[in-house]
Amino acid sequence: MKPATIAAQALGWIDETTRAVSPPIHPSSTFVRDADNQYRSGRSYARADNPTYDQAEAVLAALENGAAAALFASGMAAATAVFLSLKPGDHVLAPKAIYWLLRSWLLSFATDWGLKVEFVDMTDLIAIKAATRRGATKLIWTETPANPTWDITDLAAVAEIAHAAGARLAVDSTVATPVCTRPLDLGADIVMHSATKYLNGHSDLIGGALVTRVADAHWTRLKELRVQLGGVPGAFEAWLLLRGMRTLFPRVRTAAVSAQAIAEHFTGHALVDHVLYPGLASFAGHAVAARQMQGGFGGMLSIRVKGGERAAIATAAHVRIWKRATSIGGVESLIEHRASVEGPHSPCPKDLLRLSVGVEETSDLIGDLEAALKAAQG
Numbered sequence: 307m308k309p310a311t312i313a314a315q316a317l318g319w320i321d322e323t324t325r326a327v328s329p330p331i332h333p334s335s336t337f338v339r340d341a342d343n344q345y346r347s348g349r350s351y352a353r354a355d356n357p358t359y360d361q362a363e364a365v366l367a368a369l370e371n372g373a374a375a376a377l378f379a380s381g382m383a384a385a386t387a388v389f390l391s392l393k394p395g396d397h398v399l400a401p402k403a404i405y406w407l408l409r410s411w412l413l414s415f416a417t418d419w420g421l422k423v424e425f426v427d428m429t430d431l432i433a434i435k436a437a438t439r440r441g442a443t444k445l446i447w448t449e450t451p452a453n454p455t456w457d458i459t460d461l462a463a464v465a466e467i468a469h470a471a472g473a474r475l476a477v478d479s480t481v482a483t484p485v486c487t488r489p490l491d492l493g494a495d496i497v498m499h500s501a502t503k504y505l506n507g508h509s510d511l512i513g514g515a516l517v518t519r520v521a522d523a524h525w526t527r528l529k530e531l532r533v534q535l536g537g538v539p540g541a542f543e544a545w546l547l548l549r550g551m552r553t554l555f556p557r558v559r560t561a562a563v564s565a566q567a568i569a570e571h572f573t574g575h576a577l578v579d580h581v582l583y584p585g586l587a588s589f590a591g592h593a594v595a596a597r598q599m600q601g602g603f604g605g606m607l608s609i610r611v612k613g614g615e616r617a618a619i620a621t622a623a624h625v626r627i628w629k630r631a632t633s634i635g636g637v638e639s640l641i642e643h644r645a646s647v648e649g650p651h652s653p654c655p656k657d658l659l660r661l662s663v664g665v666e667e668t669s670d671l672i673g674d675l676e677a678a679l680k681a682a683q684g
């Protein structure tokens with residue numbers, strides 16, 4: 307089965323008891339112990355063993371071509387678990403272009419706790435290599451395309467650098483999704499998703515996930531950490547996520563076609579300084595993206611509005627179809643002035659509007675943004 311078929315049929319699993327195509331939700335927090343004191347069902351308590359996770363984790367592992375997956379309560383719970391699985395004193399590299407709250411956590415809690423965090427430009431292979439310290443660097447974390455400038459990391463090259471230094475490569479692939487890129491096939495060790503975004507796709511749950519290339523001792527440690535920290539989703543969220551993943555491919559493909567058309571339309575526009583989208587031949591990371599995003603360039607782009615911060619905020623104020631809201635990856639298109647959100651350490655330009663393209667008619671989205679850009683001049 308091709309990945310799109312796996313997703314649509316959620317691996318084709320049928321509930322054995324009822325023959326149901328859509329699986330049941332198991333809200334139970336606890337499971338009965340056998341009379342001889344064993345747990346032959348393999349489940350004792352739902353923080354560790356929630357049956358509603360099984361199918362969603364199996365589908366995600368299959369889509370990423372990984373050995374196993376684990377659901378978490380949020381993308382942040384999944385990402386921070388990877389860093390917390392290291393030891394105080396370990397050196398890690400993280401990208402300068404990174405989801406802002408993870409940067410903030412790395413600069414505060416993770417650093418206070420003892421991780422040596424160094425931020426590098428993940429588009430610069432020479433800089434990444436120079437920053438690794440053999441034996442001390444335990445993790446290279448990257449995000450590609452990186453929110454909100456969509457910098458592209460060359461995953462195959464960075465995996466080689468990481469492994470030569472004795473480090474793991476972990477990739478936040480929330481924006482790419484397994485539709486566009488499969489980081490494990492390119493040499494990454496761990497893939498992370500904010501399942502809140504494209505995997506679910508309907509802006510109605512908070513969730514996260516990790517997928518591993520090999521089910522090794524480090525994966526066991528991550529799974530233990532998940533149980534100990536307790537950052538697990540509820541059964542209903544896991545069920546919603548499985549339902550959302552069934553339409554992952556058509557949603558992401560539609561959004562990517564629309565994002566490409568929107569990016570091309572606003573390139574060279576009188577009221578737009580710059581369009582940032584990996585699918586544009588003029589984009590700095592385009593050649594690498596064309597190699598490693600074989601399923602499309604994704605549904606995220608940003609525009610830098612002429613007239614600076616004032617004009618950008620005014621443009622967002624005038625949209626009618628785009629929704630002025632944070633988050634990404636839903637079926638409805640969202641627009642956001644990112645610098646207002648990201649805080650003082652953010653390199654995000656003040657004239658930047660982030661666009662999460664949904665599945666609406668492309669001409670409606672273009673027309674609405676055109677009108678808002680014009681209205682913002684007044």
Ligand SMILES: Cc1ncc(COP(=O)(O)O)c(C=O)c1O
Pocket residue numbers: 380381382383405449453478480481499500501502512513514633634
């Ligand atoms: C690229 C990326 N990674 C991680 C996260 C964090 O995910 P969550 O909000 O599910 O904790 C987000 C959320 O916006 C994101 O956009």
